[in-house]
Amino acid sequence: MADTTVPYSTGDSKIGDTTIAEMRELAARYPVGRSALLPMLHLVQSVEGRITPEGIEACAEVLGLTGAEVSAVATFYTMYKRRPVGDYHVGVCTNTLCAVMGGDLIFERLKQHLDVGNDETTEDGKITLEHLECNAACDYAPVMMVNWEFFDDMTPESATRLVDDLRDGTEVKSPRGATICTWKEAERVLAGFPDGRADEGPTGGKATLAGLRLARERNWTAPAGTHARSNGSAAEQTVSAEAAAGPRPEDQPGKESQAVHTDDSRKED
Numbered sequence: 165m166a167d168t169t170v171p172y173s174t175g176d177s178k179i180g181d182t183t184i185a186e187m188r189e190l191a192a193r194y195p196v197g198r199s200a201l202l203p204m205l206h207l208v209q210s211v212e213g214r215i216t217p218e219g220i221e222a223c224a225e226v227l228g229l230t231g232a233e234v235s236a237v238a239t240f241y242t243m244y245k246r247r248p249v250g251d252y253h254v255g256v257c258t259n260t261l262c263a264v265m266g267g268d269l270i271f272e273r274l275k276q277h278l279d280v281g282n283d284e285t286t287e288d289g290k291i292t293l294e295h296l297e298c299n300a301a302c303d304y305a306p307v308m309m310v311n312w313e314f315f316d317d318m319t320p321e322s323a324t325r326l327v328d329d330l331r332d333g334t335e336v337k338s339p340r341g342a343t344i345c346t347w348k349e350a351e352r353v354l355a356g357f358p359d360g361r362a363d364e365g366p367t368g369g370k371a372t373l374a375g376l377r378l379a380r381e382r383n384w385t386a387p388a389g390t391h392a393r394s395n396g397s398a399a400e401q402t403v404s405a406e407a408a409a410g411p412r413p414e415d416q417p418g419k420e421s422q423a424v425h426t427d428d429s430r431k432e433d
């Protein structure tokens with residue numbers, strides 16, 4: 165089992181002038197600087213690999229807050245980590261739907277395979293394993309995430325293959341398109357410094373769009389909303405399913421449905 169003892173301070177903080185300047189840049193993006201605290205904390209993680217006391221103090225100084233105020237935020241949200249995260253943060257959804265579809269089994273298998281417990285990192289520093297609550301991707305249950313990129317319809321076997329590939333340094337792509345980078349690199353993007361790859365892959369897969377497909381096939385329309393009712397005209401009182409759902413994926417170049425799901429029939433029934 166990995167050593168989970170973590171010193172309060174690393175003693176070798178990498179928060180320097182460059183990071184402080186980037187924090188000020190983030191704060192300047194908002195009418196009120198303290199609105200930048202969440203991205204600033206992601207920036208701390210991109211540099212330190214976790215939320216460190218030095219990172220908290222830097223945020224506080226830039227924003228004119230107290231360390232206690234910053235710490236209160238950093239300890240509230242689960243995406244901020246007080247323990248060092250490995251190169252890849254691997255999350256397994258064990259919320260109700262994913263759990264009954266195999267999420268519990270996947271999590272147990274990965275704990276054994278990696279020889280770690282929840283929220284622990286492998287001895288080689290590559291993988292941090294954590295069980296997650298619902299990722300709002302129940303239509304692809306059981307779902308995993310690597311550095312917050314989705315991996316859909318997982319099994320214990322595909323999950324162990326995934327972590328083995330990550331540890332081996334094999335290039336891994338999310339079935340939704342994104343090439344998996346390191347956790348620190350992903351944290352920098354979350355901080356608000358894009359890596360230019362936001363549009364990799366499709367925006368919606370077959371399971372997500374199943375309702376839209378059925379509505380079109382059966383000519384269903386959405387009920388009129390409050391805006392339409394207030395206008396009174398019969399023509400305005402029907403909002404077509406097409407208008408409500410937005411553009412078709414096939415109308416968006418490069419946004420075709422995911423090729424990795426060869427059998428989504430159970431999701432569309």
Ligand code: FES
Nearest residue numbers: 257262298299301
């Ligand atoms: S229960 Fe796992 S994504 Fe919703």
